[in-house]
Amino acid sequence: MNLNQNTTPAGYWQDAKGALIPVDKIKPIDRARDELVKELVAKSYELSALLAAFKQQAFADIAAFVQLSAEEYNAEVGGKKGNLTLYTFDGSYKIVRAISENIRFDERLQAAKALIDECLKDWTAGASSELKAIVNSAFDADKQGNISTAKILGLRRLDIKDARWLTAMTAIGEAIQVVGSKAYIRVYERIGDTDQYRQIPLDLAAVAL
Structure with a gap:
């Protein structure tokens, strides 16, 4: 410009x-x-x-x-999906290349929600209020209408054996669609003689004055 x-x-x-x-x-x-x-x-x-x-x-x-x-x-x-970390010979510095995928869910998520609702309805007497809150909050959309990917995927870590629940978790897995990705470079320096690293800021807001 x-x-x-x-x-x-x-x-x-x-x-x-x-x-x-x-x-x-x-x-x-x-x-x-x-x-x-x-x-x-x-x-x-x-x-x-x-x-x-x-x-x-x-x-x-x-x-x-x-x-x-x-x-x-x-x-x-390297690692999964292009993520990798490179170190200097003495370990004083490291550079991380990270690939962050943008995940969305297709219409199969609604099928999973219906199955989960059936489970919660049948478990009304025995299911804890905490479980209900976790499940219901996972499907809450933000102001932009987006559903939290982390919360939805977190449901798959719950140890529930009900066949309908397991089918719902399968539906969630199949509903995942990768719609894009972002690549990042992060540079770190080791803090003294420790095994801890601090990031060298390349973001204007993070640079110390």
Whole structure:
């Protein structure tokens, strides 16, 4: 984006409503604010471009290393679904490449809910209020209409042997649809002589002042 692009007539500034204001009618404090914001925005674009270039280069370098390791040393480097951690020789630093999948559920989730409702109805006398709360909250949607993936998948960890429940858990598993993924690079440094690491912040909000 070119912050210096200006299509307004000479001697005028355009305000947020699109009106043209003579420059000599604009207060000095308003001009100073405009200059400050544009200066910081320009630097933000530069920083964003640097981070984008770093991310692209980091993923390319890691992918090249994994390929080299597989070819030269016949070694398995990494983990499930592309997640892996690389350490320096002395363990002082590590880099984590993480792939986060965006999961949604298809219409089979409704079939699972119907089966679960049948179970809860039959278990009314014996089922604890805590179990009912866990099950019901798992299907609660947020303001955007999204259901918590973690809560739904958490139901599968409950040790319940009822055939209908087990069928419902199968339906939940089959209802999972991966609709996209996001890749992350996280860089860490070891804290002193401990086995603990702290993340080197690449997020503006997380950088210490």
